[in-house]
Amino acid sequence: QVQLVESGGGLVQPGGSLRLSCSASASIFDYAMGWYRQAPGKTRELVAVSGSLGSTNYADSVKGRFTISRDNAKNTVDLQMNSLKPEDTAVYYCNAARTIGGFYDYWGQGTQVTVSS
Numbered sequence: 001q002v003q004l005v006e007s008g009g010g011l012v013q014p015g016g017s018l019r020l021s022c023s024a025s026a027s028i029f030d031y032a033m034g035w036y037r038q039a040p041g042k043t044r045e046l047v048a049v050s051g052s053l054g055s056t057n058y059a060d061s062v063k064g065r066f067t068i069s070r071d072n073a074k075n076t077v078d079l080q081m082n083s084l085k086p087e088d089t090a091v092y093y094c095n096a097a098r099t100i101g102g103f104y105d106y107w108g109q110g111t112q113v114t115v116s117s
Contacts, residue, residue: 002026002106004094009111016115017082022094022108024075031098033070033077037090037113044093050077052098061087084115 003025012018020035034049048058048068056068065084070077077094094108 002028002031002096002104004096004106004108006092006094006108006111009092009113011114011116012084013117014084014086014115016084017080018084018113020079020081020092020094020111020113022077022079024077024096026075027072028070028075028077028096029072030100031096031104033068034095034097035068035077035079036093036095037088038093038110039087039090042090047092048079081113084113086115089113089115 005023008020030052032049032051035047036044037047038044046059047062048066050056050068050070065082067080091110091112093110096106098104
């Protein structure tokens with residue numbers, strides 16, 4: 001069992017920056033770590049993912065603005081968000097997924113990000 005706790009959300013003006021952090025209760029070295037978001041009335045969507053071997057992928061809507069990074073020694077994964085837009089407003093969730101030795105999928109409780117002037 002892996003517990004995930006997000007932090008760093010808040011209210012920011014358009015064009016501003018925020019850094020989200022996700023802290024895991026157990027080792028994440030063999031997990032793919034991702035950030036997802038869900039806006040009101042919309043389905044949850046992938047924002048960025050960091051594979052266990054170091055690869056990264058981003059949603060087209062955030063490429064060039066968001067950066068995902070992980071620290072396996074600290075069991076953390078961060079999402080640096082720059083040039084924020086109102087359409088980035090959503091609840092952001094941290095996810096840990098692993099298929100080695102079975103299928104494991106864990107979610108944090110989410111942190112609200114609001115981009116508004």
